[in-house]
Amino acid sequence: MSRNKEFDETKVLDKAMQLFWEQGYEKTSMSDLVEHMGIHRRSLYDTFGDKHTLFLKAMDRYESKVNASLTRGVKRSKTATEAPLQFIVGILICGETDSPSGCLMVNSAVELAVGDADVNKKSTEAFTTEEQLLKEIIFWGQRDGEFSSDYDAGELAEYLHNVGVGLRSMARTSIPREKLHRIANISMQLLEK
Incomplete structure (x- = not known):
């Protein structure tokens, strides 16, 4: 007879x-x-x-949580002008409160993607999803006349995503958060009309 698990899988996965x-x-x-995680070694192996x-x-799990948060942030935005700021400042300097610094996807890509095809695939997919969301927001703003149309929405999304990845990497260091926010804000000025 199999035993029931004595722990919540989602909670212990969040701890991992x-x-x-x-x-x-x-x-x-x-x-x-x-x-x-607070579980027995055997339970860890059997479950995960x-x-x-x-x-x-x-x-x-991390990507799922980030995507849910980004989607909520964009849906709450009444204008495209609100949405990118929530996106850029919200996740590229993640870890400002009680979370670890940086971003698990960026940290993992930097640490392992060169030699681990699975991590490379997951990181690349996450980055593509984020970049696509940025492109949609930029296009929304350009269509509604909120953002400059001086740049192609896709190319601007690539650029801003690259800034975001760089800032998420810098967030792991002792560089002051004010500097990271300043860089993000200057980058966002490319959107201005």
Whole structure:
């Protein structure tokens, strides 16, 4: 007879996600995960598989949470002018409150994408999704006359996404948040009419 799980899978996956986000893949041991997640080693393996599989699931969980947050932010926006600022400042300097600094997707891409095809694929897909959302917002603003049409919406989305990835990387350092916000704000000036 199989035993019922004595833990909430989503909650313990969130704990693993937080630990990977904070420490990175290589610095996080199975012992760290067992302790931080608060479950037995056997339960971890039975539920999530090995460390790499758990890491990929943590990346999926992170991406799902970010996408839900971005979608809510865009839907709440009455104008395109509101939406990009929520997008750019909201996730590129993620980790400002009680979350680890930087962004799990960017951190993972920098740490592992060169040698890990699965991480490369997940990172690239996440970046493509974010860039597409930016393109849609920019096009919305250009169509409604809120944003300059001096640049192609797709090319501008590529540029702003690149700025976002750079800022998310810089957020892992001791660079002051004010500087990161200043860079984001200057980059957003490309949208002005």
